[in-house]
Amino acid sequence: MRQMNRTIATCLGAGLLLLAGASRAGAADLPKLQFSHGDWEIACDNTRTCRAAGYYIGRTGDDDSEPEPLAVSVLLTRKAGPNAPVQGEVQFGTYLDDETAKSLPKTLAPTMKINGKAYGKLMVPEEDWTVDLSPAQTAALLGALARVSKIEWTDGPRTWRLSDAGATAVLLKMDEFQGRIGTPGAVMRKGTKPESSVLPALPEPVVVVAALDDRAVSLPKERLAALRTALQVDEETCTETTDSEGKPGEITVNRLSGGKLLASMPCWRAAYNEGYAYWVINANPPYAPQLVTSAGSDYQGGTIGGSHKGRGLGDCWSFEAWTWDGRRFVQTGEGDTGDCRMVAPGGAWSLPVLVATVRTAGEKAQP
Secondary structure (H helix, E strand, C coil), X not given: CCCXXXXXXXXXXXXXXXXXXHHHHHHHCCCCEEEEECCEEXXXXXXXXXEEEEEECCCCCCCCCCCXXXXXXXXXXXXXXXXXXXXXXXXXXXXXXXXXXXXXXCEECCEEEECCEEEEECCEECCCCEEECCHHHHHHHHHHHCCCCCEEEECCCCEEEECCCCHHHHHHHHHHHCCCCCCCCCCCCCCCCCHHHCCCCCCCCEEEECCCCCCECCCCHHHHHHHHHXXXXXXXXXXXXXXXXXXXXXXXXXXXXXXXXXXXXXXXXXXXXXXEEEEEEECCCCCCCEEEEEEECEEECCEEEEEXXXXXXXXXXXXXXXXXXXXXXXXXXXXXXCCCCCCCCCCCCCEEEECCEEEECCCCCCC
């Protein structure tokens, strides 16, 4: 399942991630990275913040009698800029069968061990199975990942084992993306280049949602028919524009601003996902529709959201968002929740490649 969330666009049908030209052009110009190798993956966003996730060691063979390994995942986050620290988190799997779940205590207190050496206990309360690593534990983990190591957390009867397969390649990508190779702060390839040569952090874009009345609009039958004709799309973009009875899918229209409306209709269906196409149109004919996305899931308060499962189990998702700034929809989010590894319902982590601050008109910026 390693590549499931990496190929989600293909899995969900052609045209899944189509955007209007202006929105896509702006997003395409921003730096970002997605890469996976072995049991590790990395996502770096447009501010140059990188998040590397590693997962547990799976079964070593096809022996069904071998017990399922206990799921665990680590997230290493590093912002861009000189001397930026690496922050470590560990998440213990909560996507458990009933018998395994019943055997767990109310509070976990596993000891972190690297090659048999203890690096302190973690206190993991039942209601939150994710806990920060201390700076010392994070440093020890980074050192271990630079070579073949046995990394685990154990409370005696249970052991959670982290894989190091692929970690060096992923951490090298992090150093490369942030311009750290050859500097003292590099994780994989340290050197004597000054820290001042490290690429700086980029500001997070701010998108202000235009003041709008986004209530649904009811169009007369004749205008709705004309709009349906205007929204004709090719079969590769939208494969399922009718309902289960073969009738044309319902068109929903919402007000935007500046004489524009937002029209949407069913676009495609898959085994465990569906997508809606969204267009910006003129309030009156000719509608001149401009496609924003064919991968939308919902619309509220000026933002179109898209969220889709990587597989039916729901342990990995992709997400996107587009926000109306008064002239167009700007892409304000993109990423996924990590590999499909049964760590947690909804996915283990948020691994964005595009982030933005969305504010409403008149809202003051946070200090």
